[in-house]
Amino acid sequence: xxxxxxxxxxxxxxxxxxxxxxxxxxxxxxxxxxxxxxxxxxxxxxxxxxxxxxxxxxxxxxxxxxxxxxxxxxxxxxxxxxxxxxxxxxxxxxxxxxxxxxxxxxxxxxxxxxxxxxxxxxxxxxxxxxxxxxxxxxxxxxxxxxxxxxxxxxxxxxxxxxxxxxxxxxxxxxxxxxxxxxxxxxxxxxxxxxxxxxxxxxxxxxxxxxxxxxxxxxxxxxxxxxxxxxxxxxxxxxxxxxxxxxxxxxxxxxxxxxxxxxxxxxxxxxxxxxxxxxxxxxxxxxxxxxxxxxxxxxxxxxxxxxxxxxxx
Ligand code: UDP
Ligand code: MG
Numbered sequence: 001x002x003x004x005x006x007x008x009x010x011x012x013x014x015x016x017x018x019x020x021x022x023x024x025x026x027x028x029x030x031x032x033x034x035x036x037x038x039x040x041x042x043x044x045x046x047x048x049x050x051x052x053x054x055x056x057x058x059x060x061x062x063x064x065x066x067x068x069x070x071x072x073x074x075x076x077x078x079x080x081x082x083x084x085x086x087x088x089x090x091x092x093x094x095x096x097x098x099x100x101x102x103x104x105x106x107x108x109x110x111x112x113x114x115x116x117x118x119x120x121x122x123x124x125x126x127x128x129x130x131x132x133x134x135x136x137x138x139x140x141x142x143x144x145x146x147x148x149x150x151x152x153x154x155x156x157x158x159x160x161x162x163x164x165x166x167x168x169x170x171x172x173x174x175x176x177x178x179x180x181x182x183x184x185x186x187x188x189x190x191x192x193x194x195x196x197x198x199x200x201x202x203x204x205x206x207x208x209x210x211x212x213x214x215x216x217x218x219x220x221x222x223x224x225x226x227x228x229x230x231x232x233x234x235x236x237x238x239x240x241x242x243x244x245x246x247x248x249x250x251x252x253x254x255x256x257x258x259x260x261x262x263x264x265x266x267x268x269x270x271x272x273x274x275x276x277x278x279x280x281x282x283x284x285x286x287x288x289x290x291x292x293x294x295x296x297x298x299x300x301x302x303x304x305x306x307x308x309x310x311x312x
Contacts, residue, residue, distance in 0.1 A: 003035040004089045004108070004161075007081030009074050010040060013095040014048040015203035020095050021056055027101040031108070038063045039081045044071035057308045069305040075178035076302040078158065082171055084307075091161040096201035099159035103194060107161040110192045117189035118162040122155040123198045133210065140217045147227035150185045152220070153193065160184070176295050179216075179223040186224075222287050229288065232281030239274065 006024065010017055017040070028036055040053045042065060053065040066080050078092055089111065093099045099121065107119040126134040141154040158180060162170075169187040208216075221228065306312040 001033050001035055002089065003037060003087040004031075004091060004104075005037045005039060005081075005085035005087030007039045007041065007078060007085060007090060007092050008095050009043055009077030009081065009092075010045060010049050010053075010095045011043040011071060011074070011077075011207055012045045012047045012049060013204055014045075014052055016096045016201065017049060017052050019202050020093075020097055020101075023097060024101050027104055030105045034108070036062055037085070037087055039084050040065040041077040041081045042067040043074065043077040044068045054308075054311070064308040066307045067305050069303040072302045074158075075180050078180060079171075079178060080302050080304070082167055085167065088164050089161055090164070090167045092158050094159065094201075096204060098199050098201050099157060100196065100199060103159075103196065104161065106194065110194075111161060111163060114192070115190065116192040117166045118160055118184070118191045119194060120153070120160040120184070120191055121157050121194050121196060122153055123157060124155060124195045125197045126155070127198045129198070133213070136213075136217075140220075144217075144221055144225065147221065148182070148225040150182055150224050152181050152185060152224075156181060156184075156193075158184075162189075165189075174301075175223075176297075176299060176301060177219060177223050177291050178301065179220045182220060182224040218287065222291055226288070228284045232284055235277055235281065239277070 008017075008020065013020075021038075024038070028034075038056075038060075040056070040063065042050045042053060050065070050067050053063070053067070056063045057065055064084065066084055068077070068080070081092070082090065089108065091104060091107070093101070103121065107121075110116050110119045126137070138154065141152060145151055166187060166189050169189075170183060173183050173186065
C-alpha cells in the first residue's frame with residue numbers, strides 16, 4: 001500500500017485550514033489502496049491556527065503537526081514538512097485551496113502509470129491579480145532564465161507531488177537561503193507539468209506584499225545566478241575604455257587649442273554617474289556577500305516549539 005504525505009504550510013490560516021481539511025477528506029475517497037498522512041506546519045501563526053491543528057490531530061490520527069517558535073517563512077515550513085514526511089509520495093500544498101486538491105488523483109496517476117518522478121503545477125492565467133504585479137512577475141522570469149542555468153517555469157506553483165527519491169534529493173540541499181522554485185528545478189528528474197487557471201483563495205488574505213515579492217525575486221536571482229557579478233566587471237572595463245579615449249581626445253585638444261578652463265558641469269555629471277555605478281556594483285557584491293555570510297553561520301532553517309509527537 002502506498003502512502004502519500006500531504007504537507008501544508010500555514011501562517012495565520014484559521015479560516016482556511018478547516019475548509020482545506022474538509023475538501024481533502026473528500027478527495028481522499030477517490031484513492032484506492034493509498035494511505036494518507038497530513039503534516040500541518042504552523043509557521044508562527046498568531047491566530048488560532050495551531051489550536052485547529054491540535055483539534056484535527058485529536059480527531060484524526062492521520063494528522064500530524066509541527067509548530068515553529070516564530071514565523072520562519074514558507075520555504076522553511078516546507079522544508080520542515082519534507083523532513084518530517086514518511087510517505088512514499090509527498091505533496092506540498094497551500095492551505096487556502098489555491099492548489100486544488102482535486103488535481104491530486106491525476107498527479108498520482110502520472111507518477112504511477114507514466115513513470116514521472118515529479119508532477120508540478122503551473123497557473124496559465126493570473127486572473128484576480130493586479131496587472132502591474134503580473135507584469136513584473138513576467139519580467140522576473142525572463143530575466144532570471146537568461147541569467148541562470150537552472151530554468152524556472154513561469155507561473156509554477158509550489159504545489160506538486162513527488163516520489164520519495166526526489167524528496168530525499170530536495171532534502172540534501174541544506175542551504176539556508178531557500179528559493180524553492182530554483183531548488184525544485186535544480187534537482188531535475190522527469191517532471192510533468194499540469195496547467196490550471198488561477199483560483200482565488202477561499203478565506204483569509206495573501207501574505208505577499210509587492211515589496212516582499214520584490215525581495216523574494218532578488219533572493220531568487222542571487223541564489224541561482226552569479227551573472228550580476230559579471231555586470232560590474234563589464235561596466236568597469238567599459239568605463240576604462242571610455243576614459244582612455246577621452247584622455248587621448250583631451251590631450252589632443254589641449255595641444256592644438258591650448259587649455260582654457262571649462263567643463264565643470266560635465267565633470268560633475270560624470271562624477272555622479274561613475275560613483276552611482278560604483279555604488280550599484282558594490283550593492284550587487286554586497287548581496288552575494290550577505291548571502292554567503294548567512295550561509296556560513298549555519299543557522300537552522302527553522303526552530304520547532306512543539307509537534308504532535310511532542311505536544312505542550
Ligand atoms: N505561508 C507560510 N509562511 C509565511 C507566508 C505564507 O507558511 O510566512 C503559507 C500560507 O499560510 C499559505 C501559503 O504559504 O498556505 C501561501 O501563502 P499565500 O496564499 O499568502 O501566498 P499566495 O498564494 O498569495 O502567493
Ligand atoms: Mg495563496
